[in-house]
Amino acid sequence: MSSSNFIDYVKICCRSGHGGAGSAHLHRDKKNAKGGPDGGDGGRGGHIILKGNSQLWTLLHLQFQKHVIAKPGGSGGSSHSTGANGDDIILEVPIGTIARDAETGEMKAEITEHDQEIIITPGGRGGLGNAHFKSPTNQTPRHAQPGEPGLEEWTILELKLLADVGLVGFPNAGKSTLLSVVSAATPKIANYPFTTLVPNLGVVAYRDYKSFVMADIPGIIEGASEGKGLGIRFLKHIERNSILLFMISAESPDIAAEYEVLVNELRTFNPELLQKQRLLAVTKSDLLDEELEAEMRATLPKDLPAIFISSMTNKNIMQLKDMIWKALQEA
Known part of the structure; x- marks a missing residue:
């Protein structure tokens, strides 16, 4: 998924349709010159509706659609005929999309399933025809609603990626390399920080034709929850992952300290993230011998499942998959 094609935030103006006016018609035919009221109701204005589509992964198709305008309802007619409802406008969005009011920030809708439909901007109700206002004292009302x-309101659509495993780590920790090794995803890989500027998804094949989805989240730095680096723009994608795989390079001078920095950024952004199951993968460990690996393992955080891996030599990659699958079943 190239950086130019991945859009996870759009702001659109939604205008639902006006309701149709009710009719104030009085019945007339060749046998009845002074019939009673028979005005029909107006039709409902068109809704703006979000619909989940599992085949979409980005909001790119809505990036330049700044105004969404639904049709008005039709006016009521004679013989109690109701006006036509305005055509609804359906916006197909990826699963994991949230709609918020642009002014208040209040969440209006959340799409979590394929083909799920939620009205985010309802159309106006049609007016009542004069037949509704008939009474013993006014048998020929000549007014209708x-x-x-x-x-008309501005709405923000945000996409939070749905994945089984979210890769969390500092820039250049080897997250993209791992994703490219265990899946068919082809993220940009280079030996400098912030190579990954957008999240990447990959489907990881497991034993007996099973699979799970892994998300490579752009690197976090200290202060990301306050907007530093790539800031909170991509921290939100971590909220939708079942488990979090922390990735720290074996080149780090203090793995435990880096892990605490990452945990603190997640805690500051959203404390609920710490309720997710966590795993630790020490990357770029192909040059470590058994003695040095054992020495480093003793310094790792307690009660945190950890494994030393190398994406270049495939060291412990299958064992990492086993660890992830076990954690997913527990989750």
Whole structure:
């Protein structure tokens, strides 16, 4: 998924349709010159609807669609005929999309399933025809309700990627390299920080034709929860992962300290993230001998499942998959 094609934030103006006006018609035919009221109701204005689509991975198709305008409802007619409802506008979005009010930040909808539909901007109700206002004291009302106006509001659509495993680590920790080794994903890989500027998803094949989805989240730095580096723009994607795989390079002078920095950034951004199951992979460990590896393992955080891996030599890659699969079953 190239950086130019991955869009996880759009702001659009949604205008639902006005309701149609009710009719104030009085029945007339060749046998009845002074019939009673038979005005029909106006039709409902068109809704703006979000619909989940599991085949979409980005909001790119909505990036330049700044205004979404639904059709108004039709006016009521004679013989109690109701006006046509305005055509709804359906916006297909990836699973994991959240709609928020642009002014208040209040969440309006959350798409979590394929084909799930949620109305985010309802159309105006149609007005009542004069037949509804007939009474013993007013048997020929000559008035009807106008249609209810539609709504016009700015809405923010945010995509939070759904994945089984989220890779969490500092820039250049080997996250993209791991994803390219265990899946068919082809993220950009280079030996400098912030190579990954957008999240990448990969489907990891496991034993007996099983699989799970892994997300490579752009690197976190100290202060990311306050907006430093790539800031909180990509921290939100971690919220949708079942388990978190922390990745720290064996070249780090203090693995435990780096792990605590990462945990603190997640805690500051959203304390609920710490309730997710966590695993630790020490990357770039192909040059470590058994003695040095044992020495480093003794310094790792207690009660945290850890494994030393190398994506270049495939060291412990299958064992890492086993660890992840076991954690997913527990989760």
